[in-house]
Amino acid sequence: MAGAVRAPVMLLLFKSPSLSLSPPFLSTAWGAIMISVTLILLFGEIIPQSVYSRYGLAIGVKVAPFVRVLVWICFPVAYPISKLLDFLLGHGHIALFRRAELKTLVDLHGNEAGKGGELTHDETTIIAGALELTEKKAKDAMTPISETFAIDINAKLDRELMSLILEKGHSRVPVYYEHPKNIIGLILVIIFL
Template sequence: MLIVLFSLQIIPQSICCRYGLTIGAAVVPIVRVLVWICFPVAYPISKLLDFLLGHRVALFRRAELKTLVDLHGDEAGKGGELTHDETTIIAGALELSEKTAKDAMTLISETFAIDINSKLDKGLMSLILEKGHSRVPVYYEQPTNIIGLILVKNLLTIHPEDEVPVKNITIRRIPRVLETLPLYDILNEFQKGHSHLAVVVEQCNKTEQQPSVDLADNPTTEVRVDIEGDKPPQEKSLKTKRSLRKGKSSPAGSQSYKRDKKWTKDLNSDILEINDSPLPTLPEEEKAVGIITMEDVIEELLKEEIFDETDHHFEDS
Protein backbone atom coordinates (compact mmCIF):
# COMPACT_ATOMS: atom_id res chain seq x y z
CA MET A 1 0.00 0.00 0.00
CA LEU A 2 2.80 2.40 0.86
CA ILE A 3 4.58 1.52 -2.39
CA VAL A 4 1.46 2.36 -4.42
CA LEU A 5 0.96 5.59 -2.45
CA PHE A 6 4.52 6.79 -2.99
CA SER A 7 4.93 5.61 -6.59
CA LEU A 8 1.53 6.70 -7.94
CA GLN A 9 0.69 9.80 -5.90
CA ILE A 10 3.35 11.40 -3.74
CA ILE A 11 6.34 11.10 -6.08
CA PRO A 12 4.43 12.11 -9.29
CA GLN A 13 2.88 15.10 -7.52
CA SER A 14 6.26 16.23 -6.20
CA ILE A 15 7.86 16.02 -9.64
CA CYS A 16 4.95 17.45 -11.67
CA CYS A 17 4.42 20.30 -9.24
CA ARG A 18 7.72 21.80 -10.37
CA TYR A 19 8.16 20.41 -13.88
CA GLY A 20 4.51 19.96 -14.83
CA LEU A 21 4.62 21.78 -18.18
CA THR A 22 7.78 20.02 -19.32
CA ILE A 23 6.48 16.56 -18.42
CA GLY A 24 3.06 17.32 -19.90
CA ALA A 25 4.56 18.42 -23.21
CA ALA A 26 6.70 15.27 -23.36
CA VAL A 27 3.80 12.83 -22.85
CA VAL A 28 1.36 14.53 -25.26
CA PRO A 29 1.65 11.74 -27.91
CA ILE A 30 0.95 9.06 -25.28
CA VAL A 31 -2.08 10.97 -23.98
CA ARG A 32 -3.51 11.32 -27.49
CA VAL A 33 -3.25 7.57 -28.04
CA LEU A 34 -5.00 6.93 -24.72
CA VAL A 35 -7.77 9.39 -25.67
CA TRP A 36 -8.54 7.47 -28.87
CA ILE A 37 -8.42 4.13 -27.05
CA CYS A 38 -10.83 5.29 -24.33
CA PHE A 39 -13.06 7.29 -26.70
CA PRO A 40 -15.67 4.53 -27.41
CA VAL A 41 -16.38 4.19 -23.69
CA ALA A 42 -15.67 7.70 -22.36
CA TYR A 43 -17.72 9.65 -24.93
CA PRO A 44 -21.11 7.93 -24.29
CA ILE A 45 -20.55 8.19 -20.54
CA SER A 46 -19.78 11.93 -20.79
CA LYS A 47 -22.94 12.57 -22.83
CA LEU A 48 -25.01 10.60 -20.32
CA LEU A 49 -23.58 12.60 -17.41
CA ASP A 50 -24.23 15.89 -19.24
CA PHE A 51 -27.85 14.83 -19.76
CA LEU A 52 -28.35 13.80 -16.15
CA LEU A 53 -26.30 16.46 -14.33
CA GLY A 54 -26.19 19.26 -16.88
CA HIS A 55 -23.26 20.75 -18.77
CA ARG A 56 -21.07 23.06 -16.71
CA VAL A 57 -18.36 25.24 -18.19
CA ALA A 58 -15.32 25.52 -15.96
CA LEU A 59 -15.27 29.34 -15.78
CA PHE A 60 -14.67 31.57 -12.79
CA ARG A 61 -17.03 34.25 -11.56
CA ARG A 62 -15.75 37.75 -10.87
CA ALA A 63 -15.45 37.15 -7.13
CA GLU A 64 -13.62 33.88 -7.76
CA LEU A 65 -11.26 35.58 -10.20
CA LYS A 66 -10.47 38.29 -7.65
CA THR A 67 -9.72 35.65 -5.02
CA LEU A 68 -7.56 33.74 -7.50
CA VAL A 69 -5.62 36.89 -8.35
CA ASP A 70 -5.09 37.63 -4.65
CA LEU A 71 -3.75 34.11 -4.14
CA HIS A 72 -1.22 34.71 -6.93
CA GLY A 73 -0.01 37.93 -5.34
CA ASP A 74 3.36 38.03 -3.64
CA GLU A 75 1.71 39.40 -0.49
CA ALA A 76 -0.31 36.18 -0.05
CA GLY A 77 2.88 34.25 0.71
CA LYS A 78 2.00 31.31 -1.55
CA GLY A 79 4.77 31.77 -4.08
CA GLY A 80 2.88 34.08 -6.44
CA GLU A 81 4.73 36.59 -8.60
CA LEU A 82 2.08 39.30 -8.99
CA THR A 83 2.95 42.56 -7.26
CA HIS A 84 0.56 44.64 -5.18
CA ASP A 85 0.02 47.12 -8.02
CA GLU A 86 -0.76 44.33 -10.50
CA THR A 87 -3.32 42.66 -8.25
CA THR A 88 -4.90 46.03 -7.43
CA ILE A 89 -5.29 47.01 -11.10
CA ILE A 90 -6.72 43.60 -12.04
CA ALA A 91 -9.21 43.81 -9.17
CA GLY A 92 -10.10 47.38 -10.18
CA ALA A 93 -10.75 46.28 -13.77
CA LEU A 94 -13.08 43.54 -12.53
CA GLU A 95 -14.94 45.93 -10.23
CA LEU A 96 -15.24 48.73 -12.81
CA SER A 97 -18.19 47.07 -14.54
CA GLU A 98 -20.17 47.28 -11.29
CA LYS A 99 -19.52 51.01 -10.78
CA THR A 100 -21.44 53.88 -12.31
CA ALA A 101 -20.83 57.57 -12.90
CA LYS A 102 -22.30 58.37 -9.49
CA ASP A 103 -19.52 56.40 -7.78
CA ALA A 104 -16.66 58.34 -9.40
CA MET A 105 -18.04 61.83 -10.02
CA THR A 106 -17.16 65.05 -8.21
CA LEU A 107 -20.19 66.71 -6.67
CA ILE A 108 -21.37 69.83 -8.44
CA SER A 109 -21.01 71.79 -5.19
CA GLU A 110 -17.29 70.91 -5.10
CA THR A 111 -16.67 71.67 -8.78
CA PHE A 112 -14.80 74.77 -9.89
CA ALA A 113 -16.70 76.49 -12.70
CA ILE A 114 -16.90 80.01 -14.09
CA ASP A 115 -19.85 82.12 -15.15
CA ILE A 116 -20.21 82.82 -18.85
CA ASN A 117 -20.94 86.47 -18.07
CA SER A 118 -17.76 86.94 -16.03
CA LYS A 119 -14.61 88.60 -17.34
CA LEU A 120 -11.14 87.13 -17.60
CA ASP A 121 -9.50 89.74 -15.42
CA LYS A 122 -6.43 89.29 -13.26
CA GLY A 123 -8.40 87.84 -10.35
CA LEU A 124 -10.20 85.19 -12.39
CA MET A 125 -7.08 84.27 -14.37
CA SER A 126 -5.13 83.87 -11.12
CA LEU A 127 -7.90 81.67 -9.72
CA ILE A 128 -7.88 79.46 -12.83
CA LEU A 129 -4.11 79.19 -12.60
CA GLU A 130 -4.31 78.31 -8.91
CA LYS A 131 -6.82 75.51 -9.52
CA GLY A 132 -4.49 73.93 -12.08
CA HIS A 133 -7.20 72.33 -14.22
CA SER A 134 -6.73 71.82 -17.95
CA ARG A 135 -10.48 72.21 -18.54
CA VAL A 136 -12.88 74.52 -16.73
CA PRO A 137 -16.68 74.13 -16.92
CA VAL A 138 -18.74 77.17 -17.87
CA TYR A 139 -22.20 77.73 -16.43
CA TYR A 140 -25.02 80.17 -17.11
CA GLU A 141 -27.06 81.87 -14.36
CA GLN A 142 -26.53 79.06 -11.81
CA PRO A 143 -23.64 76.62 -11.23
CA THR A 144 -25.84 73.60 -11.94
CA ASN A 145 -26.58 74.84 -15.47
CA ILE A 146 -23.25 73.93 -17.06
CA ILE A 147 -23.41 74.67 -20.78
CA GLY A 148 -19.84 74.02 -21.90
CA LEU A 149 -16.18 74.11 -21.02
CA ILE A 150 -13.06 76.02 -21.95
CA LEU A 151 -9.56 74.70 -22.49
CA VAL A 152 -7.11 76.57 -20.28
CA LYS A 153 -4.46 76.39 -23.00
CA ASN A 154 -6.69 78.61 -25.15
CA LEU A 155 -6.23 81.39 -22.59
CA LEU A 156 -2.52 81.79 -23.34
CA THR A 157 -3.20 84.66 -25.73
CA ILE A 158 -5.59 86.45 -23.37
CA HIS A 159 -4.20 89.39 -21.40
CA PRO A 160 -5.83 90.02 -18.00
CA GLU A 161 -5.68 93.77 -18.61
CA ASP A 162 -8.11 93.43 -21.52
CA GLU A 163 -10.76 91.81 -19.27
CA VAL A 164 -12.10 89.69 -22.12
CA PRO A 165 -15.59 88.28 -21.38
CA VAL A 166 -15.77 84.51 -21.08
CA LYS A 167 -18.57 84.47 -23.66
CA ASN A 168 -16.15 85.86 -26.26
CA ILE A 169 -13.66 83.00 -26.12
CA THR A 170 -13.92 79.55 -27.64
CA ILE A 171 -16.26 77.32 -25.66
CA ARG A 172 -16.59 73.61 -26.27
CA ARG A 173 -19.72 71.56 -25.88
CA ILE A 174 -19.81 69.37 -22.80
CA PRO A 175 -21.53 65.97 -22.95
CA ARG A 176 -24.09 64.82 -20.40
CA VAL A 177 -24.27 61.31 -18.95
CA LEU A 178 -26.73 59.72 -16.57
CA GLU A 179 -25.53 58.95 -13.07
CA THR A 180 -26.43 55.28 -13.65
CA LEU A 181 -24.19 54.91 -16.71
CA PRO A 182 -21.45 52.28 -16.16
CA LEU A 183 -17.90 53.56 -16.01
CA TYR A 184 -16.79 51.28 -18.84
CA ASP A 185 -19.29 52.99 -21.16
CA ILE A 186 -18.02 56.40 -20.07
CA LEU A 187 -14.42 55.29 -20.61
CA ASN A 188 -15.26 54.10 -24.12
CA GLU A 189 -16.85 57.47 -24.92
CA PHE A 190 -13.85 59.35 -23.52
CA GLN A 191 -11.56 57.28 -25.76
CA LYS A 192 -13.34 58.59 -28.86
CA GLY A 193 -11.73 61.98 -28.29
CA HIS A 194 -14.91 64.06 -28.08
CA SER A 195 -14.26 65.15 -24.51
CA HIS A 196 -12.49 64.04 -21.35
CA LEU A 197 -15.04 65.75 -19.12
CA ALA A 198 -18.79 65.25 -18.82
CA VAL A 199 -21.70 66.48 -16.71
CA VAL A 200 -23.43 63.83 -14.62
CA VAL A 201 -27.19 64.31 -14.48
CA GLU A 202 -30.01 62.55 -12.72
CA GLN A 203 -33.52 62.17 -14.04
CA CYS A 204 -36.10 63.95 -11.96
CA ASN A 205 -39.00 62.55 -14.01
CA LYS A 206 -38.66 58.77 -14.14
CA THR A 207 -41.70 58.27 -16.39
CA GLU A 208 -39.96 59.44 -19.53
CA GLN A 209 -37.05 57.44 -20.88
CA GLN A 210 -34.10 59.64 -21.71
CA PRO A 211 -30.93 58.66 -23.56
CA SER A 212 -28.15 57.60 -21.23
CA VAL A 213 -25.49 59.60 -23.01
CA ASP A 214 -25.63 62.29 -25.66
CA LEU A 215 -22.02 62.13 -26.75
CA ALA A 216 -22.94 60.62 -30.10
CA ASP A 217 -25.87 62.95 -30.76
CA ASN A 218 -24.04 66.09 -29.64
CA PRO A 219 -20.39 65.63 -30.54
CA THR A 220 -18.01 67.84 -28.66
CA THR A 221 -16.74 70.36 -31.15
CA GLU A 222 -15.47 73.88 -31.04
CA VAL A 223 -18.40 76.18 -30.27
CA ARG A 224 -18.42 79.93 -30.44
CA VAL A 225 -20.70 81.65 -27.94
CA ASP A 226 -20.70 85.22 -29.11
CA ILE A 227 -23.54 87.30 -27.69
CA GLU A 228 -22.27 90.79 -28.30
CA GLY A 229 -20.48 89.99 -31.55
CA ASP A 230 -17.19 91.28 -30.17
CA LYS A 231 -13.98 89.41 -30.71
CA PRO A 232 -10.80 90.12 -28.79
CA PRO A 233 -7.90 91.34 -30.91
CA GLN A 234 -5.71 88.53 -29.60
CA GLU A 235 -7.91 85.86 -31.14
CA LYS A 236 -8.20 87.82 -34.38
CA SER A 237 -4.45 87.99 -34.84
CA LEU A 238 -4.01 84.38 -33.76
CA LYS A 239 -6.57 83.07 -36.25
CA THR A 240 -5.14 85.27 -39.00
CA LYS A 241 -1.64 83.88 -38.45
CA ARG A 242 -3.01 80.36 -38.25
CA SER A 243 -4.87 80.75 -41.56
CA LEU A 244 -1.77 82.19 -43.25
CA ARG A 245 0.35 79.34 -41.93
CA LYS A 246 -2.16 76.81 -43.26
CA GLY A 247 -2.18 78.52 -46.63
CA LYS A 248 1.60 78.20 -46.92
CA SER A 249 1.83 74.59 -45.82
CA SER A 250 -1.20 73.14 -47.63
CA PRO A 251 -0.67 72.06 -51.25
CA ALA A 252 -2.61 73.82 -53.95
CA GLY A 253 -5.39 71.84 -55.58
CA SER A 254 -9.13 71.65 -55.99
CA GLN A 255 -9.42 68.60 -53.72
CA SER A 256 -7.69 70.37 -50.84
CA TYR A 257 -9.85 73.43 -51.40
CA LYS A 258 -13.04 71.37 -51.28
CA ARG A 259 -11.92 69.67 -48.08
CA ASP A 260 -11.18 73.03 -46.44
CA LYS A 261 -14.56 74.39 -47.50
CA LYS A 262 -16.31 71.33 -46.07
CA TRP A 263 -14.37 71.64 -42.80
CA THR A 264 -15.29 75.33 -42.55
CA LYS A 265 -18.93 74.55 -43.23
CA ASP A 266 -19.03 71.88 -40.53
CA LEU A 267 -17.34 74.22 -38.07
CA ASN A 268 -19.78 77.04 -38.77
CA SER A 269 -22.72 74.70 -38.27
CA ASP A 270 -21.51 74.05 -34.71
CA ILE A 271 -21.12 77.74 -33.83
CA LEU A 272 -23.76 79.03 -31.45
CA GLU A 273 -24.89 82.40 -32.74
CA ILE A 274 -26.71 83.63 -29.65
CA ASN A 275 -27.77 87.20 -30.25
CA ASP A 276 -31.43 87.25 -29.35
CA SER A 277 -31.84 83.58 -28.39
CA PRO A 278 -31.37 82.44 -24.78
CA LEU A 279 -28.41 80.33 -23.75
CA PRO A 280 -28.98 76.56 -23.52
CA THR A 281 -30.28 75.09 -20.28
CA LEU A 282 -30.76 71.59 -18.92
CA PRO A 283 -34.13 69.93 -19.59
CA GLU A 284 -36.62 70.11 -16.75
CA GLU A 285 -36.46 66.34 -16.22
CA GLU A 286 -32.68 66.45 -15.71
CA LYS A 287 -30.62 67.84 -12.85
CA ALA A 288 -26.84 68.23 -12.87
CA VAL A 289 -25.35 66.51 -9.83
CA GLY A 290 -21.65 66.31 -10.63
CA ILE A 291 -18.71 66.30 -13.01
CA ILE A 292 -16.77 63.24 -14.14
CA THR A 293 -13.43 63.26 -15.92
CA MET A 294 -11.11 60.73 -17.49
CA GLU A 295 -8.93 60.98 -14.39
CA ASP A 296 -11.85 59.95 -12.18
CA VAL A 297 -12.39 56.78 -14.20
CA ILE A 298 -8.68 55.93 -14.19
CA GLU A 299 -8.58 56.40 -10.42
CA GLU A 300 -11.39 53.88 -10.03
CA LEU A 301 -9.46 51.50 -12.26
CA LEU A 302 -6.24 51.92 -10.27
CA LYS A 303 -8.17 52.05 -6.96
CA GLU A 304 -5.83 54.86 -5.92
CA GLU A 305 -5.87 58.63 -6.01
CA ILE A 306 -3.85 60.41 -8.70
CA PHE A 307 -2.17 63.58 -7.47
CA ASP A 308 -0.67 66.13 -9.82
CA GLU A 309 1.54 69.13 -9.16
CA THR A 310 -1.35 71.39 -8.16
CA ASP A 311 -3.16 68.99 -5.82
CA HIS A 312 -2.89 69.75 -2.13
CA HIS A 313 -3.06 66.65 0.03
CA PHE A 314 -1.83 65.79 3.47
CA GLU A 315 -0.64 62.36 4.48
CA ASP A 316 -1.33 61.04 7.93
CA SER A 317 1.81 61.17 10.00
Protein backbone atom coordinates in the same frame (compact mmCIF):
# COMPACT_ATOMS: atom_id res chain seq x y z
CA MET B 1 -18.57 17.49 -23.63
CA ALA B 2 -17.97 13.76 -23.67
CA GLY B 3 -14.41 14.46 -24.87
CA ALA B 4 -13.78 16.37 -21.67
CA VAL B 5 -14.84 13.32 -19.65
CA ARG B 6 -12.99 10.82 -21.89
CA ALA B 7 -9.50 12.15 -21.08
CA PRO B 8 -9.80 11.75 -17.26
CA VAL B 9 -11.40 8.33 -17.73
CA MET B 10 -8.47 7.34 -19.95
CA LEU B 11 -5.97 8.55 -17.35
CA LEU B 12 -7.75 6.64 -14.61
CA LEU B 13 -7.74 3.49 -16.74
CA PHE B 14 -3.95 3.62 -16.93
CA LYS B 15 -3.35 4.87 -13.39
CA SER B 16 -5.50 2.25 -11.63
CA PRO B 17 -3.59 -0.84 -12.85
CA SER B 18 -0.25 0.72 -11.96
CA LEU B 19 -1.50 1.45 -8.43
CA SER B 20 -2.98 -2.01 -8.05
CA LEU B 21 0.04 -3.91 -9.30
CA SER B 22 2.65 -2.34 -7.04
CA PRO B 23 1.76 -3.99 -3.66
CA PRO B 24 1.89 -7.68 -4.78
CA PHE B 25 5.57 -7.35 -5.58
CA LEU B 26 6.40 -6.39 -2.01
CA SER B 27 6.75 -8.88 0.88
CA THR B 28 4.90 -7.53 3.95
CA ALA B 29 1.51 -5.82 4.02
CA TRP B 30 2.70 -2.74 5.95
CA GLY B 31 5.77 -2.48 3.78
CA ALA B 32 3.65 -2.77 0.66
CA ILE B 33 1.29 -0.06 1.86
CA MET B 34 4.05 2.33 2.96
CA ILE B 35 6.18 1.88 -0.13
CA SER B 36 3.29 1.98 -2.61
CA VAL B 37 1.72 5.05 -0.98
CA THR B 38 5.09 6.82 -0.88
CA LEU B 39 5.86 5.97 -4.50
CA ILE B 40 2.38 6.91 -5.66
CA LEU B 41 2.48 10.24 -3.81
CA LEU B 42 6.01 11.01 -4.94
CA PHE B 43 5.85 9.94 -8.59
CA GLY B 44 2.12 10.24 -9.19
CA GLU B 45 1.35 13.50 -7.42
CA ILE B 46 4.19 15.59 -5.97
CA ILE B 47 6.80 15.47 -8.74
CA PRO B 48 4.32 15.81 -11.64
CA GLN B 49 2.55 18.73 -9.93
CA SER B 50 5.79 20.61 -9.32
CA VAL B 51 7.16 19.97 -12.82
CA TYR B 52 3.92 20.55 -14.74
CA SER B 53 3.05 23.73 -12.85
CA ARG B 54 6.12 25.36 -14.43
CA TYR B 55 6.64 23.51 -17.70
CA GLY B 56 3.18 22.08 -18.35
CA LEU B 57 2.67 23.59 -21.80
CA ALA B 58 6.10 22.56 -23.11
CA ILE B 59 5.72 19.01 -21.76
CA GLY B 60 2.16 18.82 -23.08
CA VAL B 61 3.29 19.69 -26.60
CA LYS B 62 5.99 17.02 -26.56
CA VAL B 63 3.79 14.20 -25.22
CA ALA B 64 0.63 15.11 -27.18
CA PRO B 65 1.17 12.44 -29.89
CA PHE B 66 1.67 9.75 -27.23
CA VAL B 67 -1.44 10.87 -25.34
CA ARG B 68 -3.44 10.85 -28.59
CA VAL B 69 -2.41 7.21 -29.14
CA LEU B 70 -3.46 6.38 -25.57
CA VAL B 71 -6.81 8.08 -26.13
CA TRP B 72 -7.45 5.89 -29.18
CA ILE B 73 -6.37 2.76 -27.32
CA CYS B 74 -8.69 3.55 -24.39
CA PHE B 75 -11.54 4.83 -26.59
CA PRO B 76 -13.58 1.58 -26.63
CA VAL B 77 -13.76 1.58 -22.82
CA ALA B 78 -13.55 5.30 -22.03
CA TYR B 79 -16.25 6.45 -24.46
CA PRO B 80 -19.09 4.28 -23.06
CA ILE B 81 -18.06 5.18 -19.49
CA SER B 82 -18.02 8.90 -20.35
CA LYS B 83 -21.45 8.64 -22.00
CA LEU B 84 -22.79 6.83 -18.93
CA LEU B 85 -21.33 9.51 -16.62
CA ASP B 86 -22.81 12.26 -18.79
CA PHE B 87 -26.19 10.56 -18.60
CA LEU B 88 -26.04 10.00 -14.83
CA LEU B 89 -24.38 13.25 -13.76
CA GLY B 90 -25.39 15.57 -16.57
CA HIS B 91 -23.13 17.43 -18.91
CA GLY B 92 -20.32 19.38 -17.27
CA HIS B 93 -20.36 23.14 -17.38
CA ILE B 94 -17.54 25.46 -18.25
CA ALA B 95 -15.98 26.90 -15.11
CA LEU B 96 -17.14 30.50 -14.90
CA PHE B 97 -16.26 32.80 -12.05
CA ARG B 98 -18.65 35.12 -10.30
CA ARG B 99 -17.65 38.76 -10.00
CA ALA B 100 -16.49 38.39 -6.38
CA GLU B 101 -14.42 35.32 -7.27
CA LEU B 102 -12.75 37.20 -10.13
CA LYS B 103 -11.88 40.08 -7.81
CA THR B 104 -10.35 37.62 -5.34
CA LEU B 105 -8.41 35.95 -8.15
CA VAL B 106 -7.07 39.33 -9.30
CA ASP B 107 -6.08 40.15 -5.72
CA LEU B 108 -4.21 36.85 -5.47
CA HIS B 109 -2.29 37.63 -8.66
CA GLY B 110 -1.31 41.08 -7.42
CA ASN B 111 2.38 41.26 -6.56
CA GLU B 112 1.59 43.17 -3.37
CA ALA B 113 -0.30 40.17 -2.02
CA GLY B 114 3.06 38.48 -1.38
CA LYS B 115 2.11 35.35 -3.30
CA GLY B 116 4.39 35.90 -6.29
CA GLY B 117 1.78 37.41 -8.59
CA GLU B 118 2.80 39.51 -11.56
CA LEU B 119 0.06 42.15 -11.58
CA THR B 120 1.08 45.59 -10.36
CA HIS B 121 -0.97 47.61 -7.89
CA ASP B 122 -2.25 49.85 -10.71
CA GLU B 123 -3.30 46.83 -12.80
CA THR B 124 -5.18 45.23 -9.92
CA THR B 125 -6.88 48.56 -9.15
CA ILE B 126 -7.96 49.00 -12.79
CA ILE B 127 -9.28 45.43 -13.09
CA ALA B 128 -11.12 45.65 -9.76
CA GLY B 129 -12.62 48.99 -10.82
CA ALA B 130 -13.77 47.50 -14.14
CA LEU B 131 -15.40 44.59 -12.30
CA GLU B 132 -17.34 47.06 -10.11
CA LEU B 133 -18.63 49.15 -13.03
CA THR B 134 -22.02 47.45 -13.20
CA GLU B 135 -22.64 48.28 -9.56
CA LYS B 136 -21.75 51.96 -9.98
CA LYS B 137 -23.98 54.83 -10.98
CA ALA B 138 -22.82 58.01 -12.69
CA LYS B 139 -23.36 59.98 -9.49
CA ASP B 140 -20.84 57.71 -7.69
CA ALA B 141 -18.08 58.84 -10.06
CA MET B 142 -18.98 62.52 -10.14
CA THR B 143 -18.04 65.32 -7.80
CA PRO B 144 -21.03 67.22 -6.39
CA ILE B 145 -21.54 70.55 -8.17
CA SER B 146 -21.22 72.39 -4.86
CA GLU B 147 -17.66 71.09 -4.47
CA THR B 148 -16.48 71.76 -8.01
CA PHE B 149 -14.29 74.62 -9.13
CA ALA B 150 -16.05 76.44 -11.97
CA ILE B 151 -15.70 79.86 -13.53
CA ASP B 152 -18.28 82.30 -14.85
CA ILE B 153 -18.49 82.84 -18.62
CA ASN B 154 -17.96 86.57 -18.04
CA ALA B 155 -14.86 86.16 -15.85
CA LYS B 156 -11.73 87.83 -17.17
CA LEU B 157 -9.07 85.24 -18.04
CA ASP B 158 -6.11 87.12 -16.56
CA ARG B 159 -2.95 85.89 -14.81
CA GLU B 160 -4.68 85.73 -11.46
CA LEU B 161 -7.50 83.48 -12.76
CA MET B 162 -5.05 81.33 -14.73
CA SER B 163 -2.91 80.91 -11.60
CA LEU B 164 -6.02 79.91 -9.65
CA ILE B 165 -6.93 77.35 -12.34
CA LEU B 166 -3.42 75.87 -12.24
CA GLU B 167 -3.45 75.87 -8.45
CA LYS B 168 -6.68 73.81 -8.40
CA GLY B 169 -4.95 71.22 -10.60
CA HIS B 170 -7.97 70.07 -12.63
CA SER B 171 -7.61 69.11 -16.29
CA ARG B 172 -11.09 70.41 -17.10
CA VAL B 173 -12.76 73.43 -15.55
CA PRO B 174 -16.53 73.86 -15.99
CA VAL B 175 -17.78 77.21 -17.31
CA TYR B 176 -21.22 78.38 -16.17
CA TYR B 177 -23.63 81.10 -17.18
CA GLU B 178 -25.29 83.16 -14.44
CA HIS B 179 -25.63 80.23 -11.99
CA PRO B 180 -23.04 77.48 -11.12
CA LYS B 181 -25.55 74.73 -11.94
CA ASN B 182 -25.99 76.08 -15.49
CA ILE B 183 -22.84 74.58 -17.05
CA ILE B 184 -22.39 75.62 -20.67
CA GLY B 185 -18.90 74.39 -21.43
CA LEU B 186 -15.44 73.36 -20.24
CA ILE B 187 -11.99 74.83 -20.32
CA LEU B 188 -9.38 72.20 -21.16
CA VAL B 189 -6.24 72.87 -19.12
CA ILE B 190 -2.98 71.86 -20.81
CA ILE B 191 0.31 72.57 -19.11
CA PHE B 192 3.46 72.77 -21.19
CA LEU B 193 6.71 72.37 -19.34
